[in-house]
Amino acid sequence: MNVRADLAQRREELHAVIRAAAIAEFAEHGLRGASTQGIADRAGISKTKLHYYITSKEDLYQEVLDHIIGLWDDLFHETPDSDDPEGFLRDYIARKLLFSLEYPDVSRVFTSEVMRGAPMLRAHWDASRTATGRAADRIAGWVAAGLIRPVDPWLLQFNIWSLTQAYALHATEVRFMLGLDDDAPLDLDHITQEVTQLVLRGLRP
Amino acid sequence: MNVRADLAQRREELHAVIRAAAIAEFAEHGLRGASTQGIADRAGISKTKLHYYITSKEDLYQEVLDHIIGLWDDLFHETPDSDDPEGFLRDYIARKLLFSLEYPDVSRVFTSEVMRGAPMLRAHWDASRTATGRAADRIAGWVAAGLIRPVDPWLLQFNIWSLTQAYALHATEVRFMLGLDDDAPLDLDHITQEVTQLVLRGLRP
Amino acid sequence: MNVRADLAQRREELHAVIRAAAIAEFAEHGLRGASTQGIADRAGISKTKLHYYITSKEDLYQEVLDHIIGLWDDLFHETPDSDDPEGFLRDYIARKLLFSLEYPDVSRVFTSEVMRGAPMLRAHWDASRTATGRAADRIAGWVAAGLIRPVDPWLLQFNIWSLTQAYALHATEVRFMLGLDDDAPLDLDHITQEVTQLVLRGLRP
Amino acid sequence: MNVRADLAQRREELHAVIRAAAIAEFAEHGLRGASTQGIADRAGISKTKLHYYITSKEDLYQEVLDHIIGLWDDLFHETPDSDDPEGFLRDYIARKLLFSLEYPDVSRVFTSEVMRGAPMLRAHWDASRTATGRAADRIAGWVAAGLIRPVDPWLLQFNIWSLTQAYALHATEVRFMLGLDDDAPLDLDHITQEVTQLVLRGLRP
DNA sequence: GATGAATGAGGGTTCATTCAT
DNA sequence: TATGAATGAACCCTCATTCAT
16 A cells, blocks of 8 residues: 555655755756766766656756755745844844755855856746845834844845855865864854854944 | 067966966866866867867866965955054955955855865965964954954954855846846945945944 | 456557557667657557567567568468459559558568668568569560560569559658648559559550 | 868868768668767777767768758759650659669668658758659640650659669668679669660650 | 566767877 | 867766566
8 A cells, every 4th residue: 555655755765865965966066067977976876777866967956956945945934024133133044054054065056056157046036036125125124113223135135145154165164274174063053153243233223 | 589578478378368268167167067168268269279278177277276375365465464453354355345346256266166175275275274363363362452342263254254255156146136137247335335334343342 | 268368369459559659660760760668658558568568679670570571461462363464463553552551651661671781571581582483473474475565574573662662651752742731641542543554554565 | 281171171081981971871770770889880980080070960960961962953953954755754764773773872861761751851842842843844744745645743753763762772672582692783774774664655645 | 467666788979188280 | 389180088868678566
């Protein structure tokens, strides 16, 4: 009875493994530099088997991109509309950093795509712009209410993105500078504290 | 007499053209994704001719990396030792942003290399760490002198790097969100103002 | 009791479907260009299922070839020995053309095999040559009896074959030249009339 | 001075060799069944070298098709407008057969393309139809003048095409039936004689 | 009997690089 | 110095076929 279910689940699991492998490979080498052999190796399967489960490298890449967008949407869809900037920003920054340090390759794939002009991201960006616009309105509301000093609501968001993603993109550099091993974990709490303080104090009226 | 000089100069010029082409190609596709054909096309020469002037793709990439490090060294080597945090930071941020918006591909190549684990950057990083450590000491001095609030001097530097480079890495995204054309210039002064304010106010004692 | 019979019949039916699909695929692309996926699609079954019923692509091809030979044998085995050239030829040409227009793919597969040197047809050709020789004798008899003008009995047969099969092989071209749709039927009667006249008059003593 | 000319000539020669190899391979296996390895082998060069000279297998195929059309155009462009059916047809049939026996693979490639629906021939066929229409008019003129018996001018042309090309398409079969070796030459004069007689007598008023 | 999964060989093509002139 | 020709390795992907259930 659940033979079918088992099969479906297995397929799903393998697909997840492949996706993870693809994210790692794309994060390191970008779309063009990534090889299906490399993805297969990371997934622990043969190249032929990989191609049995995917349509093409580009399709897999697009799927990864969609998956990333989905992850980020999930992560911030439930954000409560708040008139408490401090609480909201603390939460937002903490989440972003947590995710960045947990899944740095996700940010890397995204940035890699943006750096080449984001040809496969445009479809998603219309929705992103709308969401970012709504957030900008909220920030403008805070400014109007005197809760934070006057800032450009769009640039503030870009700045927070950059502060939180940088520890994913440049993790290797950060580790090196701090004298850590290449696989040592970064101190999430400390980073969160420092970034949060910079932003919150930087916005004081 | 100056035939030799002319030749040398011409060679130098072509080399600069090739380097610029390489930076653009590497910025878009990374080391592995970049093609010598793509570099040749951007340089306006044949692939054969390109290979006459370079040793290999990897060598050219290493040279580009060295060049980038040199550029950044030049940019900040003359920074005066200062006990005026605000003045220093204003200048530092402005320079970083100016360079980022002027030569975004440089930051992209650098980040791309870091994202793949920076295997060809380690040689330079010992010196970078030393310089960053000296800067950290200066920042610590500011803290000790009560000129700025207590911060982690290393993370502060990472944060400033991220804020200033983000507009290079994610220029495409920023333009899209702001409704600008893909080749429209970003508003350097406005960005500088916003980033500077965030940092300076964020550091107030 | 007739469960077995049903199964056998079902198997036979499916086999006929597969054969028809194979003929269509081989007619379009030849042995090497044909894909088992294409055959499976035409048969409306999965590739795996197809391979469950056949031994290999080559074997299926050989079987198709045997089937074709069998069809033609059936078609002309009962031809009565006749001393009436006109009657005989009218009947022969009409049958050939009828079959060609009805099952053009059969002629195409055959010609395709001949064009590649007929490696899998040689086994049959000994018998064919014998039959063709007997027919040549009959034709020679007509010549000797003054019923038709002197002709090479072998070439006459080749010529008739070519005239009748051409409307199968080149149906697409004929349709295009006549301004017909790609799937419009050709005018069998008219073609039969024209070909028959050309041959009969061409043989008048 | 003629270094360039030599290079160009060499290139031209190699291209001719490649085209001949391609015609042979396509004649035997069709577009889909042909392999670039097979073409390279026939041309006596490596597969890599082949791909240095061609754009793609499909492009090479299209070029071969264009070449074939060009050959046939050349062959019959200078045909004089004549009110002497016999002279004209003798010449036409003789030329067609000469070409067919000399370059049978050309006819095979053409027929192979037609058999798969002629997707890459349609562009040429508009011109072909026009030419065939003009020839049909001429034939109709002969009929009107009482020089030949009433026939369908289009079908007459198809029939002549089939009679002349058949010895190219089915050369293997013909040789086998006649007891000739696979590489023995066919008796051009005899075939020409037989075909010509069949047609001329078949058209007598 | 039937089906999804798997695979080794080979498909066409591109690549960075070297050769030859 | 400069260029067309050449090449071996690698690329992404498809193929006919077999396995496992």
